[in-house]
Each structure stands twice: as C-alpha cells, then as structure tokens.
Amino acid sequence: MLNYKINKTNGLARAAVIDTPHGRFETPAFMAVGTVGAVKSVAPWELKKLGASVVLGNTYHLMLRPGEKVVMSHGGLHGFMRWDGPILTDSGGYQVFSLGERLAESGRIKGDMKPARITDNGVTFYSHLDGQKHFLDAARSIRIQQDLGADMIMAFDECPPGNAPRIDVVRAVRRTHVWLKESIKAWTNREKQALIGIVQGATYKALREQSAKFVNGCDLPCNAIGGVAVGESRAKIWRAVEWSVPHLDASKPRYLMGVGEPADIIEAVKRGCDMFDCVLPTRLARHGVVWAGASSGIKVNKKAALPDGKIFAYGNINLMLSRYREDLNPIDKSCGCPTCSAGFSRSYLRHLLSENEVLGLRLTTLHNLWFIYRLMNRIRESIR
Amino acid sequence: MLNYKINKTNGLARAAVIDTPHGRFETPAFMAVGTVGAVKSVAPWELKKLGASVVLGNTYHLMLRPGEKVVMSHGGLHGFMRWDGPILTDSGGYQVFSLGERLAESGRIKGDMKPARITDNGVTFYSHLDGQKHFLDAARSIRIQQDLGADMIMAFDECPPGNAPRIDVVRAVRRTHVWLKESIKAWTNREKQALIGIVQGATYKALREQSAKFVNGCDLPCNAIGGVAVGESRAKIWRAVEWSVPHLDASKPRYLMGVGEPADIIEAVKRGCDMFDCVLPTRLARHGVVWAGASSGIKVNKKAALPDGKIFAYGNINLMLSRYREDLNPIDKSCGCPTCSAGFSRSYLRHLLSENEVLGLRLTTLHNLWFIYRLMNRIRESIR
Numbered sequence: 031m032l033n034y035k036i037n038k039t040n041g042l043a044r045a046a047v048i049d050t051p052h053g054r055f056e057t058p059a060f061m062a063v064g065t066v067g068a069v070k071s072v073a074p075w076e077l078k079k080l081g082a083s084v085v086l087g088n089t090y091h092l093m094l095r096p097g098e099k100v101v102m103s104h105g106g107l108h109g110f111m112r113w114d115g116p117i118l119t120d121s122g123g124y125q126v127f128s129l130g131e132r133l134a135e136s137g138r139i140k141g142d143m144k145p146a147r148i149t150d151n152g153v154t155f156y157s158h159l160d161g162q163k164h165f166l167d168a169a170r171s172i173r174i175q176q177d178l179g180a181d182m183i184m185a186f187d188e189c190p191p192g193n194a195p196r197i198d199v200v201r202a203v204r205r206t207h208v209w210l211k212e213s214i215k216a217w218t219n220r221e222k223q224a225l226i227g228i229v230q231g232a233t234y235k236a237l238r239e240q241s242a243k244f245v246n247g248c249d250l251p252c253n254a255i256g257g258v259a260v261g262e263s264r265a266k267i268w269r270a271v272e273w274s275v276p277h278l279d280a281s282k283p284r285y286l287m288g289v290g291e292p293a294d295i296i297e298a299v300k301r302g303c304d305m306f307d308c309v310l311p312t313r314l315a316r317h318g319v320v321w322a323g324a325s326s327g328i329k330v331n332k333k334a335a336l337p338d339g340k341i342f343a344y345g346n347i348n349l350m351l352s353r354y355r356e357d358l359n360p361i362d363k364s365c366g367c368p369t370c371s372a373g374f375s376r377s378y379l380r381h382l383l384s385e386n387e388v389l390g391l392r393l394t395t396l397h398n399l400w401f402i403y404r405l406m407n408r409i410r411e412s413i414r
Numbered sequence: 415m416l417n418y419k420i421n422k423t424n425g426l427a428r429a430a431v432i433d434t435p436h437g438r439f440e441t442p443a444f445m446a447v448g449t450v451g452a453v454k455s456v457a458p459w460e461l462k463k464l465g466a467s468v469v470l471g472n473t474y475h476l477m478l479r480p481g482e483k484v485v486m487s488h489g490g491l492h493g494f495m496r497w498d499g500p501i502l503t504d505s506g507g508y509q510v511f512s513l514g515e516r517l518a519e520s521g522r523i524k525g526d527m528k529p530a531r532i533t534d535n536g537v538t539f540y541s542h543l544d545g546q547k548h549f550l551d552a553a554r555s556i557r558i559q560q561d562l563g564a565d566m567i568m569a570f571d572e573c574p575p576g577n578a579p580r581i582d583v584v585r586a587v588r589r590t591h592v593w594l595k596e597s598i599k600a601w602t603n604r605e606k607q608a609l610i611g612i613v614q615g616a617t618y619k620a621l622r623e624q625s626a627k628f629v630n631g632c633d634l635p636c637n638a639i640g641g642v643a644v645g646e647s648r649a650k651i652w653r654a655v656e657w658s659v660p661h662l663d664a665s666k667p668r669y670l671m672g673v674g675e676p677a678d679i680i681e682a683v684k685r686g687c688d689m690f691d692c693v694l695p696t697r698l699a700r701h702g703v704v705w706a707g708a709s710s711g712i713k714v715n716k717k718a719a720l721p722d723g724k725i726f727a728y729g730n731i732n733l734m735l736s737r738y739r740e741d742l743n744p745i746d747k748s749c750g751c752p753t754c755s756a757g758f759s760r761s762y763l764r765h766l767l768s769e770n771e772v773l774g775l776r777l778t779t780l781h782n783l784w785f786i787y788r789l790m791n792r793i794r795e796s797i798r
Contacts, residue, residue, distance in 0.1 A: 067765065071772040075756065096765045100740055104759060112756050356484055372459065372496050375488060381451065381480045388455040388772050 032182065032224035032251040034283045038414045042275065042302035043337040045413040048283060050116040050181035051222050052108060055083035057283060057304040058413075060295065060406050061118060062312065062399060066091050067101070067111045070312050071392045072399070074113045079368075080396065081403035084116040086307045089174055090125035094157050094164075098177040106179025118182035118226075118307075121171045121213075124189050124256075124288075129158040148188060150205060168212035176219050182252065185213035187228040192261025199232040202257075203241050206230045210248060224251040226285060229274045232257050233266045242277035253278045254285040255303070259294075268297060275302040292321065292344060292405050293334035299409050300337055311402050315394035318350040318383045321401045326362035338412040342405070349380045349394070367400035369393040416566065416608035416635040418667045422798045426659065426686035427721040429797035432667060434500040434565035435606050436492060439467035441667060441688040442797075444679065444790050445502060446696065446783060450475050451485070451495045454696050455776045456783070458497045463752075464780065465787035468500040470691045473558055474509030478541050478548075482561035490563025502566035502610075502691075505555045505597075508573050508640075508672075513542040532572060534589060552596035560603050566636065569597035571612040576645025583616040586641075590614045591628050598632060608635040610669060613658045616641050617650045626661035637662040638669040639687070643678075652681060659686040676705065676728060676789050677718035683793050684721055695786050699778035702734040702767045705785045710746035722796035726789070733764045733778070751784030753777040 033049035034057075046057045062069045062077065065088045069077060077085065087107050092098060104110040107117050126146050146155035152167025168186035175183040186209045188202040210227050217225045227245040231237030245253055255274050258267045271286065278284050283304040289295060290308020298306065314320070323344045324330045333343040347354075347361060357376040361369065369379075374393055382390025417433040418441075430441045446453045446461065449472045453461060461469065471491050476482060488494040491501050510530050530539035536551025552570035559567040570593045572586040594611050601609045611629040615621030629637055639658050642651045655670065662668050667688040673679060674692020682690065698704070707728050708714045717727040731738075731745060741760040745753065753763075758777055766774025 066769045066771050067762070068771050068773040071776070073752075073756075073773060073776065075752075095769065096739065096761065100761060100765075103740060104742060104762070110759075110762055112758055112762075355480065356487060358488060368457075368459075372457075374496055375494075377480065377484060378451065378488070378494055378496075381484075385450045385479065387450050387452050388775070389452040389457060391772070392455070392457065392776075 031221055032283075034252070034281070036281075040337040040413045041300060043299045043409075043413045044302070044304060045410045046283070046304065048116075050224070052114060052116045052181050055116055056410055058295070058299045058406055058409050059084055059305050060290070060402050061086040061305065061307040063088070063307055063309045064111060064113075065309075066095070067107065069399075070316070071388065071395050072312075074111065076368075076396065077113070077399075078115075080399045081407070082115075082399070084118065085113055087111075087117055087119045087178060087180060088125060089119050089122035089171060089178065090129070092178060093122060093174050094159055098174045102177040102179065106177070108179065116182070117180040119175045119178050119180040119184065121184040121186040122166055122174070123153065123171065123186050126153050126155045126166060127189060148205075150208065152186075168209040169216040172213050172216035172225075176223065180223065182224045182226055183217075184254065185210045185225060185227045185250075187230060187256055189230065189257050189260065190232060192232070194232060196234060196237075199230070199234055199237055202232075203230045203237050206241065207244050210245065214248060214250075226250060226252040226254050228254045228256040228287070229278070230257045231270070231274075233262055233270060235269070235273050238270055238273035239277060242274040246278050250282075252283045252285060252305075254287055256287045258286065259288045259308075264294065267294065268301065271298060271301045271303065278302075290402070292342070292402065293332050295402075295405065296334035296336060296342060296409060299413075311398035312395050314346070315398040316391045318348060318380070318390075318394065320347050320349060320361050320394050320397050321345070322347055322362045322365070325364040327359070336409060336412040340412065342408065344401075347376070349376055349383060354380045361397055365397065365400070366404075367397045369397045415605055416667075418636070418665070420665075424721040424797045425684060427683045427793075427797045428686070428688060429794045430667070430688065432500075434608070436498060436500045436565050437467075439500055440794055442679070442683045442790055442793050443468055443689050444674070444786050445470040445689065445691040447472070447691055447693045448495060448497075449693075450479070451491065453783075454700070455772065455779050456696075458495065460752075460780065461497070461783075462499075464783045465791070466499075466783070468502065469497055471495075471501055471503045471562060471564060472509060473503050473506035473555060473562065474513070476562060477506060477558050478543055482558045486561040486563065490561070492563065500566070501564040503559045503562050503564040503568065505568040505570040506550055506558070507537065507555065507570050510537050510539045510550060511573060532589075534592065536570075552593040553600040556597050556600035556609075560607065564607065566608045566610055567601075568638065569594045569609060569611045569634075571614060571640055573614065573641050573644065574616060576616070578616060580618060583614070583618055583621055586616075587614045587621050587625050590625065594629065594632060598634070610634060610636040610638050612638045612640040612671070613662070614641045615654070615658075617646055617654060619653070619657050622654055622657035623661060626658040630662050634666075636667045636669060636689075638671055640671045642670065643672045643692075648678065651678065652685065655682060655685045655687060662686075674786070676726065676786065677716050679786075679789065680718035680720060680726060680793060683797075695782035696779050698730070699782045700775045702732060702764070702774075702778065704731050704733060704745050704778050704781050705729075706731050706746045706749070709748040711743070720793060720796040724796065726792065728785075731760070733760055733767060738764045745781055749781070749784070750788075751781045753781045
C-alpha cells in the first residue's frame with residue numbers, strides 16, 4: 031500500500047503526501063541511510079526530533095549480518111531498529127557491485143576470490159566482511175526484503191559505473207528490465223510492501239527513454255531513477271532526470287537514488303523528483319564537514335534557486351581546519367539544531383573530532399541532518 | 415566554595431547535599447568521567463536526563479589537547495563542554511603515571527624516550543599522543559585546573575601502583591604531603607574552586623593513618639582517599655578506607671577515587687565515603703558489557719547489603735556472547751533507561767556492537783549510567 035496525493039505543484043515540482051502502512055510522510059522527502067539498521071550514531075528518537083519521517087535500510091548489509099531471519103524475528107526492520115515510521119529498503123544490488131569493487135581495490139580479495147560476477151541470472155559476490163561467497167538475484171532480493179518488512183522495497187537492478195561504455199549500459203538496461211519482471215513475480219506481500227521499479231540507462235538518452243517507458247509500463251506504485259551520481263558530471267545527472275521524468279506517470283512519486291547534495295536535491299525537485307537518499311550528510315559529518323548558510327558568517331559558495339525562485343545558498347565548513355582551533359562560535363548562531371542551540375563551539379567540535387570522541391561525530395551528524403530536513407521543509411514551502 | 419550539609423546518617427553512611435558555584439548535588443554521588451571534555455559518547459542533555467548531577471574532567475588530557483588556554487577561552491570547562499552543573503577535575507598525576515606505563519608497555523616509546531620520571535620536584539613525562547616531553551608539578555597542576563575552572567580541584571599527588579614495595583609507598587606519601595602543601599600555596603581561586611587533598615599509603619596501615627591525619631590537618635573543604643583500586647584485592651581497598659576514614663573530619667565530604675563497581679560503592683558508602691568516580695560503567699558498555707538486576711532474568715552473581723540491610727544484587731551481561739544473537743528481550747524489561755524503555759533487543763545491541771556502529775555503544779552506555787545513577791538513588795534512600 032502506497033498512496034500518493036499531490037497537494038500543490040509548481041512547474042514540475044510537486045508538494046505531496048505519501049501514506050504507507052507505517053504512516054505518512056511529506057514529499058519532497060529526504061531519506062537518511064541506516065546501513066546496518068541504524069542511521070550512523072543517531073537514535074530513533076533523535077531522528078524523530080530532527081524531522082525525519084522516513085528512513086532507508088540496506089538489504090546487502092542486513093542479509094550478511096545479522097541475517098534477514100534475525101531481523102524478521104523482531105517483526106522486521108521496524109521492530110529491530112525501533113523505528114515505527116515508514117522504511118524503504120534497497121535491493122542490495124548496488125552494494126554488491128560497489129563494495130565488491132572496493133574489496134578488489136583494497137587487495138583484500140585473496141586466492142581465487144573475485145569481485146562480483148554478474149550474469150543474466152543474477153550476481154555472485156563475496157562478502158566484504160569475510161569473503162564468503164553469496165548469490166543474489168531478483169527473487170532472493172525480494173524475498174529478503176519481504177523478511178525485512180519495509181514499507182517500500184526496490185526491484186533488483188544492475189547499476190553500471192558512471193564511465194561504463196554504451197554496450198555495458200545496454201546490457202545493464204536489458205538485465206534491469208528482465209530482473210524487474212522477476213522482481214514483480216516474486217513480489218507477494220503487495221498489501222504491506224510497495225515495489226519500486228528502477229530506470230537505468232546512464233547518460234544515454236535513448237536508453238534512459240526506453241528504460242523509463244518500460245519501468246512505467248509495469249505500473250508499480252512508485253518509480254525510481256537509478257544509475258545517477260555514480261561518477262558522472264552534475265550536468266549529466268540533470269539530463270538523465272530530464273530524459274526519464276516525462277515518461278514516468280505524474281500521478282506516482284519519483285525517487286532519485288543516491289542524490290544528497292542540497293543544491294542537487296533542489297534541482298531534482300524542480301525536474302519532478304520527490305524522494306531522495308544519500309549518505310552524504312552523515313558521512314560528511316563524520317569527517318568534520320558541516321553545512322551552513324550565510325548566517326554562519328562563512329563564504330557560501332554553493333547555491334540553487336528554489337521552486338519559488340528564491341536562492342538557497344550555503345557552504346561547507348571543514349571543522350578540522352586549524353583556523354577553527356580557537357573559534358568560540360557555534361557552527362551557525364541562527365541554526366536551531368541540537369548542536370548549535372546547545373552552544374557547542376567550533377573549537378569544541380574540532381577538539382572532539384580530533385580526539386575521535388564519538389560525541390563529536392554525533393553532534394556534527396545531528397547538525398547536518400537538521401540542515402537537510404530544514405531544506406526539505408523549505409523546498410515544500412516554496413512549492414506551496 | 416563547597417558547602418556540605420548532612421541530612422541523615424546510618425552508621426557511617428551519610429545522605430547529604432553539596433553546594434558548589436554551579437549548583438547542588440546529593441551525596442553519595444557518582445561522577446561520570448569526561449576524559450577529553452565529554453563523557454564518552456554522551457551529550458550533556460542526556461547526562462541530565464540520566465540523573466547525573468556532577469561530572470569529572472581529566473586535567474592530563476585537556477592540558478595536552480586542546481590545551482587549558484583554549485578551554486579557558488570558553489569560560490572554562492563548563493562553557494567548553496556545555497555542562498552547567500558541578501565539575502571536578504583531577505590533578506593529572508594519575509594519568510601521567512598510568513598512561514606513561516601503558517606507553518612503555520605498548521613499545522610506542524622510541525629512541526631516548528622514557529616513561530614518566532618522578533622526583534621530589536615533580537614529574538617529567540612524555541605525551542601519550544605524540545611523545546612530547548612535559549613537566550608537571552603541584553603549582554602547574556593547580557594553575558591548569560584554575561584555567562579549566564572546575565568547582566572542585568584535586569591536589570597533586572603520587573599514586574604508586576598496587577604492588578609497590580613499602581619503601582616506594584613511604585616516599586610517595588612523603589611527596590604527596592609536600593605536594594599538598596605546594597598545591598595549597600598555589601590555590602588562589604578559593605572562592606570559586608574547592609581544593610581537595612588526597613590520602614595515600616597504599617595497603618599499609620601506619621602510612622594510611624599518617625597520611626589521613628596529615629591531609630585532614632590541612633583543613634581543606636573535602637578529603638579524598640586515593641591509591642585504591644590500582645591492582646590490589648578488594649579486601650585491601652576496604653582496609654585502606656577503614657584506616658583512613660576515622661581521621662577525616664566527619665563534617666566534610668570524603669571522596670573515594672577510582673571506585674565504580676556497584677557493590678564496591680555500597681561497601682564504601684557504609685564505611686563513610688560520599689563521592690566516587692570511575693570509567694567502569696562507560697568502558698564496560700563500550701565492550702558490550704551491561705549491568706542488570708534479577709528482573710532481567712540473568713543470574714545475579716554480585717551483591718552487597720545496602721545501608722538499610724536490604725540486598726542489592728546484580729550481574730554483568732556480556733552482549734557479545736553468541737547466546738544473545740537472537741535474544742529478543744531488552745537488557746532488562748523492568749529497566750527505565752532510554753535503551754530498555756525504547757525496547758531495543760539484546761540481539762539488536764549485539765548486532766550494532768559487532769558492526770562497530772556507534773549507536774550500539776551509545777545505547778549500552780546510557781543503560782550502564784542509568785543503572786549506576788539509580789543505584790546512587792537507592793543508596794541515598796536506604797540511608798534516609
């Protein structure tokens with residue numbers, strides 16, 4: 031069950047609500063990533079307070095540890111991580127490829143171990159944890175996602191790297207479509223879980239159009255655009271979106287996968303996208319990089335025009351720079367996040383991060399998540 | 415300024431309140447340790463909610479990074495870590511010895527670097543961070559603690575290891591007394607900071623008595639018993655306390671340093687001690703070990719009689735054991751801590767800890783701190 035109701039549009043941008051078995055969320059929405067069953071360092075009650083309304087879980091990580099059966103015994107991911115709001119799980123495909131490559135690059139693959147091997151039947155891969163061999167295909171991905179019990183689940187697809195030659199993308203699109211049909215066949219828990227199909231086609235117009243039409247033709251409750259933000263330029267992201275959106279039913283939500291840079295989210299909303307996920311806010315925070323607007327006093331070198339034409343400008347503060355060593359200011363005096371409103375100084379945050387004190391990355395994570403949820407509020411307001 | 419007011423006694427146990435420039439706390443009190451200016455992983459607003467009323471800061475760590483002057487520019491440790499309640503700082507002496515030894519054992523001391531060298535003048539030591547040479551004596555320790563601005567500061571002392579031969583302890587006691595006089599001389603901020611003297615003497619009756627009398631004779635606002643829980647048996651801790659307490663003015667609080675095992679705190683309260691600090695609850699939690707009472711269903715193999723004679727029984731749960739892999743129960747169903755009341759299962763906690771996910775150690779830390787603050791409540795009630 032997934033009910034999408036548009037309240038207001040502004041150009042291609044839509045302000046809407048989505049109802050799921052675990053409640054409603056407003057779109058455009060950002061989904062924080064809870065890789066191993068937790069948004070890194072953040073407790074569910076904190077997510078609620080920050081304004082999170084929907085979170086994402088990673089099938090790949092959870093199937094390896096603790097295993098989907100352990101999660102299922104908790105009543106699914108909701109019971110496991112004690113998050114009672116909407117959850118979306120990915121198919122595991124993307125991690126299989128990207129972590130497999132990282133494993134290969136790191137030299138941790140030994141003996142006859144190989145990076146993930148993809149055939150039309152599915153993917154053979156080796157766990158990034160212990161090198162154990164696994165097999166994943168559409169049927170298994172959907173079965174695992176059913177055990178995890180998220181409100182929204184993703185079809186199994188092939189996401190080629192951003193620099194893949196056309197012939198590889200053609201094959202990936204073909205497989206993605208075959209696997210989508212297989213995903214639909216394996217999809218049995220239709221009342222409780224909404225299946226989402228994924229458009230592939232990289233930076234090739236004809237392939238994007240073909241894929242969007244095919245996915246749209248499957249008439250699923252939501253459509254996703256995948257294969258972006260995988261190494262290509264930003265301009266190419268927009269073209270991939272612009273080629274896909276016109277073919278994706280306007281009465282259904284559109285989920286742009288893996289995009290989390292604030293300016294990019296704004297651009298995508300104006301091109302008709304409604305849902306986003308990315309590790310960027312939490313990952314940046316762990317490295318001491320926080321987002322802030324002009325009220326922080328920093329030079330804001332990034333910007334985008336909101337749907338109502340107003341400019342949203344911001345920049346990155348790298349708290350690890352020595353210039354913040356004695357800076358008594360909070361990240362942004364006018365920010366209402368728990369970190370800034372408690373008055374923690376940049377100097378203190380820098381100190382905790384340098385000491386690898388967990389409270390440091392917690393406080394920067396809370397700030398960045400607050401920042402992006404406030405951005406989503408502003409985007410929704412600017413549409414209405 | 416430190417005002418100690420006894421409300422009720424029960425044998426040697428006392429229920430009292432202590433007023434400081436940053437507010438009141440009830441005793442017997444447990445002080446969580448905020449080594450680098452943060453109780454590991456815990457935000458100040460969480461400490462408040464858990465029931466913390468006073469925290470401890472480590473002079474050694476803060477003088478090395480970020481340096482006491484940076485802390486002072488924040489208005490001291492209160493402003494730096496955004497904790498507006500009472501704070502106590504140690505003298506730095508203990509870390510100088512113990513981290514110096516750890517550095518030596520780890521083989522990280524290179525070239526002509528040596529472990530800490532102690533003379534009557536003070537201690538020459540090498541930073542555990544970068545091996546840089548430093549010097550600390552009573553005057554410098556007190557000056558640094560004045561910059562840190564805690565409500566209670568500790569005299570500079572020498573704390574010999576638990577297995578030190580008598581001749582070393584004699585020398586340590588002598589130095590501790592000389593350095594106490596020097597600490598008193600350097601103590602200028604008397605209105606805002608209460609200086610605490612430390613009894614040494616290890617497991618030697620005559621030395622403990624001599625030291626307690628000397629320290630008591632200095633007529634400071636609070637007296638501490640140091641040099642316990644440094645490797646000796648529990649029985650020897652009690653003897654050290656029993657030899658010292660009769661000589662320490664009953665109208666002043668007594669602080670037993672470094673004791674944090676719940677049963678030991680109870681025993682010490684019954685012997686006249688009022689304040690405690692230890693990394694045990696937070697360190698155990700980070701290793702997946704949590705405390706729980708019989709209501710958790712585990713075998714409780716530790717116990718102590720409270721001042722009112724009732725038995726306090728509890729045990730350790732090592733969540734890393736494989737038996738908890740699929741355990742759907744919270745640590746303790748009847749526990750009111752944030753972790754248990756949110757319903758996180760042992761299985762989930764074990765999973766997060768195995769994955770080195772920060773939320774895992776946060777949740778176990780919250781539980782253990784809640785446990786010890788509830789214990790302190792019960793101890794105070796049992797005296798009243």
